[in-house]
Amino acid sequence: MAEITYGMNQSLMMSNVLSVNYNIVGDEIEVAFQDMIQTAVAAGYTPKSNPFYSCPHIGELEDGTYNITVYLPVHEYYLGKEEIMEGTAYNSYFLVPRMAGVRVTGEEAVDFDKGIYVLTKLLLDNDLEESTPVFYISSKINDVLYTDIMVGIRAKKD
Known part of the structure; x- marks a missing residue:
């Protein structure tokens, strides 16, 4: 129970946070987390805690998917010259x-x-x-x- x-x-207050929007089905949140971590590490970023996510709505959309934003706090205080993936945002201060x-x-x-x-x-x-x-x-x-x-x-x- x-x-x-x-x-x-x-x-909620953090520094140096990368974020990416994902459209997922049901239990694919872990897949989105792994994608975010692997892509960030490959681009030279060092995660400082676990990813977390937000969802603008409760429950799934009509097509059975969820729109989520995955956030990953990193140690680095900059967004590299080339974005690590399409649609990546970087917040030096997230509050x-x-x-x-x-x-x-x-x-x-x-x-x-x-x-x-x-x-x-x-x-x-x-x-x-x-x-x-x-x-x-x-x-x-x-x-x-x-x-x-x-x-x-x-x-x-x-």
Whole structure:
């Protein structure tokens, strides 16, 4: 059973972040992560943490695909003379200052569904709305997978 914790006043702040948009089917997120890492390393970049992604919508599109943006923090503080792949963006400073988030343990789809439910309820209960895509950031600590599901927030407009 998944454990879910939540928090307000969260932020996402990193330096030297590469990002690329992908259109994937279902469980191809790991393929997109590997592609991003391999391409960045081949271009001379050194990852400083795991990739993470954002999705501008919850669930799949009508054609069964997902549009995601994969982010990879790197040690290098520049974008090389030639882009590492079509559509690569580089942010020397990446900041989303006002966020709400949940942390989910587990790897099952139902765990993420529960996390999204808690996050949505948190926004509704506090009269907030999304101001960014939803970010998914996973990490493994002591063999337990944690996924932070975070979204930029603002007060609801009347």
